[in-house]
Amino acid sequence: MVQIDVLLEGQRFKSRQGVVGYCSVLLFEGRQRTLFDVGHVGRRVVLLDALEQRGLTPGDIDTVVLSHAHWDHAQNLDLFDQSNIMMHPDERRYANAPHRNDWATPAWTGAMLSNEDPRIVEVDEGYEIEPGIRVLHTPGHSVGSIALAIDTDVGVSIITGDVLHYATAALTGRNPIVFWNDEQASASIRRLVELGDVIYPGHDRPFRLTSSGEIEYLRPYELTILNVEQDDPGFAIERTPPADWIMPGIEEQRLPPLATD
Numbered sequence: 001m002v003q004i005d006v007l008l009e010g011q012r013f014k015s016r017q018g019v020v021g022y023c024s025v026l027l028f029e030g031r032q033r034t035l036f037d038v039g040h041v042g043r044r045v046v047l048l049d050a051l052e053q054r055g056l057t058p059g060d061i062d063t064v065v066l067s068h069a070h071w072d073h074a075q076n077l078d079l080f081d082q083s084n085i086m087m088h089p090d091e092r093r094y095a096n097a098p099h100r101n102d103w104a105t106p107a108w109t110g111a112m113l114s115n116e117d118p119r120i121v122e123v124d125e126g127y128e129i130e131p132g133i134r135v136l137h138t139p140g141h142s143v144g145s146i147a148l149a150i151d152t153d154v155g156v157s158i159i160t161g162d163v164l165h166y167a168t169a170a171l172t173g174r175n176p177i178v179f180w181n182d183e184q185a186s187a188s189i190r191r192l193v194e195l196g197d198v199i200y201p202g203h204d205r206p207f208r209l210t211s212s213g214e215i216e217y218l219r220p221y222e223l224t225i226l227n228v229e230q231d232d233p234g235f236a237i238e239r240t241p242p243a244d245w246i247m248p249g250i251e252e253q254r255l256p257p258l259a260t261d
Contacts, residue, residue, distance in 0.1 A: 001132065001151065001152055001153050002028050002029065002030040002130075002132050002133055002150050002151065002152060003028070003029040003030070003086075004026060004027075004028055004150065004152065004157060004159075004200070005026065005027040005028075005029065006025075006026055006029050006055070006200075006206070006219070007025045007026060007035075007047065007050040007051070008022070008023075008024065008025035008043060008046060008047060008050060009022075009024065009205060009219070009222065010022060010023050010024035010202055010203040010204050010205070011203060011204075011223060012120070012166050012203050012204050013223065021042075021071070021072030022072075023037055023039055023040075023072050023073050023161075023162075023201065023202050023203055024036075024037065024200060024201065024202055024203070024204075025037050025039050025043075025047060025050075026131065026159060026200060027054075028150065030129075030131075030132065030144065031130045031131070032062035032063060032130060033056070033060060033061050033062050033063075034061075034062065034063045034064075034065060034129060034130075034133070035061045035063070035064045035065070035080070035083070035204075036064075036065045036067065036075060036148065036159050036161075037065070037066065037067050037074070037161065038064060038066075038073070038075070038076035038077055038080065039072065039073065039075070039076050039256040040071055040072045040073075040075040040076065040081065041075050041076060043076070044067065044076050044079070047076060047079075047127070048079070048145070050241025057115070058079045058080045058081075058082070058083070059082050061080055061082075061083045061085060061155055062084065063083055063084045063085075063129065064077065064080050064083045064084070064085050064086070064131070065086045065087070065146070065148065066085065066086065066087040066091070066146075067145060067146055067147070067159075067160075067161025067162065067163075067202065068087075068088075068091050068141065068142040068144060068145045068146070068161055068162060069087070069091050069092070069094070069095040069109050069113060069142070069144075069169070070104040070105060070106060070142065070162065071105070071106060071109070072104070073161065073162070073202070074109070074112065074113075077112060078112075078123065078179045083119065084119050084121055085113075085117070085119050085120045085121065086120075086121045086122075086123045086127075086129065086135075087113070087120065087121075087122065087123070087144070087146070088122065088124060088137060088143075088144030088146050089122040089124065089145065090122065090139070090144035090255060091142060091143060091144025091146075092113050092115075092120070092122060092144065093144075093255050093256055093258070094142070094143050094144060094255055094256070095109040095110045095112075095113050096110035096113075096115075096256060097110070098110075098212050098251075099179070099247065099249060099252065099253060100249070101247050101248050101249050102179050102247060103176075104142075104179060105142075105179070116173055123135050123146070124137055125174060126136040127234060129148070132150060132151040132152075133148055133149075133150050133151075134149050135147075135148060136148065136149055136150070136158075136192070136195075138148045138160075138163040138188035138191065138192065139168075139177050139180060139181065139184045139185075139186035139188060140163070140175060140178060140180055140181050140186070140187065140188045140189075141161075141162045141163055141177065141179060141180065141181070141182070141185050141188075142162070142179050143180045143181075143253070143255065144178050145161055145162065145163050145188070146161070147159055147160045147163050147188075147192055149195060149196075151166060152198070153207065154197060154198055155197030155198065156195060156196055156197050156198075157197065157198045157199070157200060158194065158195055158196030158198070158199050158200065158241060159200045160190050160192055160199060160200060160201050160202055161202045161246060162175075162177070162202040162203070163175070163185075163189065163192060163202070164189050164192055164193075164199065164201050164202065165177070165201060165202050165203045165204065166201055166203060166204040166242065167175070167199070167201060167204050167205070167215045168211060168215070168219070168242060169189055169201070169242075169245045170189070170193045170199065170207075170215070171213070171215070172242075173186050173189050173190055173241075174186060174242075174244055175188075175189060175244075175247050176242045176243065176244055176245060176247045177244075178244075178245070178247065178250065179247045179250070179253075180250070180253055180255060181250070181253070182246055182250070193209070193216045197210075198218065205217045205218065205219045205221065206218045206219060
């Protein structure tokens with residue numbers, strides 16, 4: 001059976017100063033070492049430390065699977081210059097011509113996912129990375145978002161990326177940030193919830209849904225904020241309900257035409 005190891009915990013907290021973007025980074029040990037997402041450069045040192053704690057370096061990773069091309073999930077890709085890179089073909093096409101309002105896919109993203117890079121393997125629905133790990137195409141949050149279904153000793157574990165940001169999305173059926181298609185985003189959430197015995201969200205802790213439909217987290221919450229005192233003037237912690245955001249101009253979204261030889 002494939003073993004799932006949480007290298008970096010996804011975090012759901014935000015700031016009024018911008019998006020923190022701490023995504024889950026997961027390591028799968030099976031016939032090969034597969035990394036799901038790589039995080040952004042603000043977590044680069046922490047990611048390298050997590051690998052080192054396991055006696056690994058980026059050169060020990062055989063395959064990196066990108067759930068999608070957003071900056072907070074893909075920015076550390078350059079560390080893994082000896083790994084195969086797997087992503088959906090639609091995501092790669094879109095990254096070369098993102099919508100002007102898509103702040104999660106900066107214009108330089110396409111350069112990072114160059115068509116000249118022979119290591120990039122385009123994968124779609126049903127692709128088997130190795131026995132027990134298969135790809136699910138789950139569009140909506142982005143056009144080429146992919147999730148993984150993994151056979152484990154506790155059933156089917158679903159690795160969601162931002163198809164399902166937080167555990168609460170399993171209850172609401174709503175994706176809080178949509179850049180491609182809102183209806184597809186909700187349909188993808190429903191699909192993953194139906195398939196999964198255990199769910200590993202993009203920005204939250206792994207969980208399962210109980211028979212009564214409640215969230216049961218499988219790991220304790222851990223977060224330490226440095227360089228701030230609780231009694232500092234102006235510092236506040238607010239608990240606010242998730243608010244849905246759909247990119248302005250989403251109705252204009254189109255994939256660029258396929259390149260011709």
